[in-house]
Amino acid sequence: MKRNDVVLIIVLAAAAVGILIGNRLETQSGDTLIVRVHGAVAQTYSLRQNDSGTITGAGGIQLSFSIEQGHVSVIEANCPDKLCMSHRPISKNGESIICLPAGVILEIQSSEEAQYDAIVR
Numbered sequence: 001m002k003r004n005d006v007v008l009i010i011v012l013a014a015a016a017v018g019i020l021i022g023n024r025l026e027t028q029s030g031d032t033l034i035v036r037v038h039g040a041v042a043q044t045y046s047l048r049q050n051d052s053g054t055i056t057g058a059g060g061i062q063l064s065f066s067i068e069q070g071h072v073s074v075i076e077a078n079c080p081d082k083l084c085m086s087h088r089p090i091s092k093n094g095e096s097i098i099c100l101p102a103g104v105i106l107e108i109q110s111s112e113e114a115q116y117d118a119i120v121r
């Protein structure tokens, strides 16, 4: 093995480790809001821009939510328990706000991870 080959292998290994670490950091804070009704994806939003939306779940229950500086919170809901409204804002990958009576889940995901999942599956 030539000296250049050894250097090349070290560079490649370092790059691979860097990509792994980069991906891990990226998944810490999510960049996509997934809105599910009974488990099916109904809407997706980017967290990179401020936005707001509404979703109608089971029994005609309506949830209004806002996206502000990457934080998602339910601002209005006509469900009986209002638990989703009292939930703290979510911003990190894997966090979710669930409205059980409506069967609605607001879920933060990282699009990087979604792509990774797609490749693995």
Ligand SMILES: [Zn+2]
Pocket (backbone or CB within 6 Å): 077, 079, 080, 081, 082, 083, 084, 085, 098, 099, 100, 101, 102
């Ligand atoms: Zn609710």
